[in-house]
Amino acid sequence: MNVVILAAGQGKRMHSNLPKVLHPLAGKPLVQHVIDTARCLSPERLIVVYGHGGQIVRSTLVSDDISWAEQAQQLGTGHAVAQALSQLSAAAQTLILYGDVPLISMATLQALAQAAKDAMAILTVNLDQPSGYGRIVRDAAGAICRIVEEKDATPGEKGISEVNTGIMVVPTASLAKWLGMLGNDNAQGEYYLTDIVAMAVNEGMVVHSAQPQAEWEVLGVNSKLQLAELERQHQHNLAKQLLLAGVRLADPARIDIRGELHHGRDVFIDVGCVFEGRVELGDAVEVGPYCFLKNVSIAAGTRVSAFCHFEGAKIGPDGILGPYARLRPGTELGPEVHVGNFVEIKNSKVAAQSKANHLAYIGDAEVGRRVNIGAGTITCNYDGVNKWKTVIEDDAFIGSDTQLVAPVTVGRGATLGAGTTLTKDAPPDTLTVSRAKQLTLSGWQRPKKNK
Ligand code: UD1
Ligand code: CA
Numbered sequence: 001m002n003v004v005i006l007a008a009g010q011g012k013r014m015h016s017n018l019p020k021v022l023h024p025l026a027g028k029p030l031v032q033h034v035i036d037t038a039r040c041l042s043p044e045r046l047i048v049v050y051g052h053g054g055q056i057v058r059s060t061l062v063s064d065d066i067s068w069a070e071q072a073q074q075l076g077t078g079h080a081v082a083q084a085l086s087q088l089s090a091a092a093q094t095l096i097l098y099g100d101v102p103l104i105s106m107a108t109l110q111a112l113a114q115a116a117k118d119a120m121a122i123l124t125v126n127l128d129q130p131s132g133y134g135r136i137v138r139d140a141a142g143a144i145c146r147i148v149e150e151k152d153a154t155p156g157e158k159g160i161s162e163v164n165t166g167i168m169v170v171p172t173a174s175l176a177k178w179l180g181m182l183g184n185d186n187a188q189g190e191y192y193l194t195d196i197v198a199m200a201v202n203e204g205m206v207v208h209s210a211q212p213q214a215e216w217e218v219l220g221v222n223s224k225l226q227l228a229e230l231e232r233q234h235q236h237n238l239a240k241q242l243l244l245a246g247v248r249l250a251d252p253a254r255i256d257i258r259g260e261l262h263h264g265r266d267v268f269i270d271v272g273c274v275f276e277g278r279v280e281l282g283d284a285v286e287v288g289p290y291c292f293l294k295n296v297s298i299a300a301g302t303r304v305s306a307f308c309h310f311e312g313a314k315i316g317p318d319g320i321l322g323p324y325a326r327l328r329p330g331t332e333l334g335p336e337v338h339v340g341n342f343v344e345i346k347n348s349k350v351a352a353q354s355k356a357n358h359l360a361y362i363g364d365a366e367v368g369r370r371v372n373i374g375a376g377t378i379t380c381n382y383d384g385v386n387k388w389k390t391v392i393e394d395d396a397f398i399g400s401d402t403q404l405v406a407p408v409t410v411g412r413g414a415t416l417g418a419g420t421t422l423t424k425d426a427p428p429d430t431l432t433v434s435r436a437k438q439l440t441l442s443g444w445q446r447p448k449k450n451k
Contacts (some may be wrong), residue, residue, distance in 0.1 A: 001113065002172060003043040006080045007031050007099030008051030008071040013223045019053030021099035022060055023227055026234055027258025027276060029060060030221055031099035039065070040106045041113075044092050044444035047084040048099070076190030082179045094172045096193070100264060103234060104167065112210040116169040121201055121208040122147075123167040125218055133163035134194050137210070144207040146198035149213055159383070163217040174200065242269075250289075264300060288322060294305045296327075299335075309338045313345075316352070334369070351394070363387075364406065368394035374418065376401035393428070 010021025021031035028036075031048065038046055040369060051071045058068060069084040081096060090092055093116060097104065106323040108123065115121040122144070122398040124136050125352035126406045134147045135157050147164050148157050178196040186192060200207050212218050216233045219226070238261075239252035247267045249255055254271040261275050264283035272290040279293050282300035287293070291308045298304070299317035312329030315321070318336045325339045330347030333339070337350050348365040356373035366389065367373070377398050379390040388406035392398065396410045399418035410416065411428030419435045426432040 001041060001043050001092050001345075002094040003041065003047065003097060004069075004084045004088070004094060004164075005031060005034050005038065005046075005048045005097045005099050006077060007238050008049050008074055008080055009055065009100065010052040010074070011100070011222065014221075014227075015224070016161075019057050019219050020221065022053070022057060023221070023224075024258075025221075025227065025231055026238075026256075030102045030227075032061065033102035034099055034104065035061065035066065037106055037109070038095075038097060039102060041095070041109060043095070044089045045087060047087050049079075049083050050081045072180075076184065076188070077189035077193035078182045078195065081175070081193055082182075084174050085179065088172050088176075090172050090176075092172060093169050094175055095169050096167060096179045098166050098220060100222070101166070101218060103219065103230060103237075104214060104217050108210070108212040109167075112167065113169055115208040115210040117208070118171065119205050119208060119334055120168065120170045120174070120197075121195065121210055123165040123212060123218065124162050124209045125165055125211060125215060126161045127163055127215075130163045131159050131412055133156070134166075135160040136162040137163060138162075143201075144197065144209060147192075147194035149186065149188070149192060149194065163284055165212070166193075166220075168193075170196065170200075174203075174205070180266070188445075206416065218365045259294075271307075282317065291322070295329075306311070312442040325385045362390075365390040365392065365404075368396065368412070369394050370394060371398070373398045374400035374402065378403050396426075 007021040009020055014020050022029045022130055025033060031146045045067060046065055047067045047069055048071045049071050053230040053240055054070060065438035067087050069087060071080050071083045098147055112121050112123050132150055134149045137145050137148055137155055139145050155156040168376050175368050178199045181199060182191045182195055184191050197207055198235040219230060221227045221230060235256055237258045239249055239255050243249055243252060246265055247263050250270045255269060256274045259275060262280045266284045267281045268286045270289040271350045272286060273287055274292045277295035281295040282298060284301050285298050286303045288305040290306055291304055294311040296310045296313050298315045301317050302319040305322040308325045308363040310327040313327035313331040315333045316335040316337060319333055324341040326344040331345045332349045334352040336353045338355040338357055343356045343357045348362050351369040354371040358375035360373055361379060363379050364387050365379050373390050380403050381387050390404045390406045393410060393412040396413045397415045399420060401419050402416050403421045405423045408422055409425045411426055413429040414426045415431045416426060417423060417431060417433030420447050421434050
């Protein structure tokens with residue numbers, strides 16, 4: 001099958017400089033949803049008709065399997081499809097999709113292709129409020145005769161509730177012929193793709209129809225209001241899938257997934273969490289309220305409490321993280337690691353059972369097992385030009401308010417006294433302190449206020 005995706009419209013009602021089809025839904029451009037669904041049908045050709053913001057659209061969607069057809073002026077849907085004609089494989093059927101109708105499902109498209117057989121089929125839907133859409137006109141026997149656009153419809157035709165979603169499957173050779181015959185003598189002065197329906201019927205071709213499994217599949221985006229409504233619909237669908245697969249959600253209306261969320265059994269997710277990229281949650285993982293997780297994997301049994309921000313991190317099993325913890329790219333935590341409030345870890349490995357429970361920065365470090373990192377510990381990893389590594393070996397104890405000036409190593413079992421600024425390696429199993437000795441001046445008095 002050939003797939004043609006119409007994406008040339010500007011989207012005036014979006015009131016935006018970004019071309020309409022690039023506005024994100026679940027973190028992904030609208031048209032990318034359509035492309036991804038179309039790909040599942042293994043099309044022979046996948047052609048995107050672009051116009052407004054052409055260069056941005058093309059550079060955003062770079063991919064080897066997409067061909068491009070420019071529609072410099074938007075003269076109507078028929079004219080748009082005509083721009084792709086030369087790139088279609090004549091032997092196959094052509095499926096026409098819309099770049100601003102993002103939630104169309106594979107199952108519905110397969111049903112439509114089935115319905116078409118060797119002839120054509122259009123995806124229709126019955127709406128309580130059909131206004132604005134093209135209406136499906138059927139004869140007394142129920143066969144489709146033509147489509148009439150709202151602006152060209154008689155009052156009687158406006159009463160028809162079955163509408164054209166715009167999505168259709170057409171034999172390619174016929175499509176090429178009919179598009180060549182289109183005129184624009186209608187209320188909008190446009191070349192209507194929908195006029196090919198009457199041409200097919202004229203030639204004695206039966207025009208079949210199919211219906212989507214759900215109405216939201218065929219809803220288009222023309223405004224930010226509709227975009228927001230479809231986003232909620234999509235998130236609701238994703239939440240429902242998670243619940244049915246055994247994930248416990250505190251509230252299915254308060255979760256946002258902008259990517260893939262993989263999960264084990266007995267996972268719990270509290271309200272307000274946002275997941276981006278690829279996130280994996282192992283068995284019995286709990287995610288507290290208002291966490292942001294992007295490209296993160298969390299192994300079984302780990303508990304994340306409220307307000308954590310994790311990106312590009314690999315977290316071991318049975319950890320205790322947060323509240324208010326930040327893990328940045330390149331973080332790898334072993335089993336049973338504790339990371340508490342206001343601790344930031346970047347590009348560092350922290351091995352099993354180590355703890356950094358309060359207020360610390362660990363960057364470009366390798367931390368062994370059972371290490372205790374006191375409150376206020378900082379790895380000074382950056383000298384203003386280069387980044388350097390800190391190594392903290394197993395069973396070390398880092399006193400509070402310590403600066404580790406990298407490159408530096410804290411030996412196995414070493415203790416650093418609170419307030420130490422470590423500039424040379426600390427030997428194993430010893431106490432290293434770098435601070436002035438404590439003095440008490442017995443005759444000292446507080447200064448007095450000048451009168
Ligand atoms: C079209 C259908 C209508 C259907 C409705 C469903 C026609 C004549 N009418 O109407 O029967 O009920 O969709 O939403 O087909 N586009 C281009 N180039 C153009 C014109 C449009 O790429 O020159 C793209 C738009 O970006 C959009 C899609 O085609 O993605 C539909 O265009 P739109 O103007 O919204 O069509 P409607 O008038 O709503
Ligand atoms: Ca429309």
